[in-house]
Amino acid sequence: MLIHLIRSPLGYFLYDAKVNKVESISKSLHDYLSQLEDYSNLPDSCPDTEEINSLQESGLLSPCTISGIKHPLTEHLPDFLDRSLSHLILQVTQNCNFRCSYCPYTDNSGIQRLHSTQRMTIDSARQALDFLHKHSIDAPTITVGFYGGEPMLEWALIKQVVYEAEKMFEGKELRFNMTSNGSLLTNEVLDFLTDHNFTLSISLDGPKEVNDKNRKFHNNNQSTFSCVQEKVNLIKNDYPEFLLRLTFTMVMDPANDYSAISALPDILDARNVPFLASIVNDLDAKEKHSYEECFISPYQYAYFLRYLSQIKRYIPAPIEIIANIFEQETFKVNASFQPSPLPDITTPGGPCAPGYKKFFVNVEGNIYACEKVPESESMKIGDIYSGFNMEKVNTLLNIGCLTKDKCIRCWAFRLCGSCMLYACNGEELSSQKRSDFCSEIKAQAHQLIRSYILRKDLNHHNIVMEEAVNG
């Protein structure tokens, strides 16, 4: 049985991965089950037989029969990669004019690449576009993204790629996007981005004193915040319509005061520009970031206020940096608990289908599933000259096979978020590394169930209140 017990202020619950359901249970059943070391066979002597029978009638508490791991897209992905590619991300340079302290390319444990002067040639960029063109026959919309390092260091190349893509994909909806530190924006650049259907993501981590702690120029000690704020003001003053195509990305360092970080939208005074915030990722960092009380308490309080806003007891500010994190969790909760039977042969949650939503081409023309993975042999799924290596694609799609015996006995099977990144040990895939993350992944799954229980209760509360008010 793949079950997990949850105790929360709202009561006692049981999650059963076999049917993907969370059910409320009695305290006595919770206490009884929590004493068992193994759920594979419930002893006949169980004191809550009636409750167990009733749960079993609803499909819960039945033996789990996963016998093998195979992603449901395994058979369809080759066709998809042949005809339906739609989103190419080009690494136009491995260089950057910043050296942010948390950046995986600044300092890491040897798994990610480091900053370098390698850049993409126009011939490689053309070849990547051509590859996308040949393999996107069924895709109505094409997106080309520019990534680095700092992609703006290769501005001439970006412009050339845009002109060529516009010719090549005539007749299809074509979009461009760029992830940038924002420091190199000029009027000429903004005119071009406006005219060529670009969306832009600018990174800023908080007000000056917070941002500048981690985000630093490579060659001088000037404030990166002041530089980027000037560029944001340029957009606000000269390109107000472009604000609709702008997003701020924020990496929150939990050593900083959350209240100070969250003042950024007011300081920038760029209304209606969304913030995509996340907490710094320590996956392959040499040193883990510390979580300070000045971050944890106000962050949790801001999260609590978001919950209150769900039952209309609090009106959130138009732009709050926590909004996106809360919405992402809402999306995840809504997507994760659809009751459905678990097939005998399936995959644990976590792996994305390489190429399905996007594919990343680095300066050398090698293809990877996304821009976050290390550019190592184990993560490489082909190149723009000879195409996808379907054996590698298949291995990464079915990354769960690495830890099959553990996964098929794991209650977090369906809620698992362990993708290929968690198994990458540089040049090879590592079942040990994947296993090392299991307790963290299970803690996240446990939290997701608690969030589901709370949100369900709040929804119920909302319905009851509305009925009371409206008669």
Ligand code: SF4
């Ligand atoms: S701007 Fe981006 S690529 Fe450059 S050092 Fe900072 S995080 Fe890394």
Ligand code: SF4
């Ligand atoms: S948490 Fe670990 S054992 Fe469980 S499904 Fe994920 S990778 Fe497998």
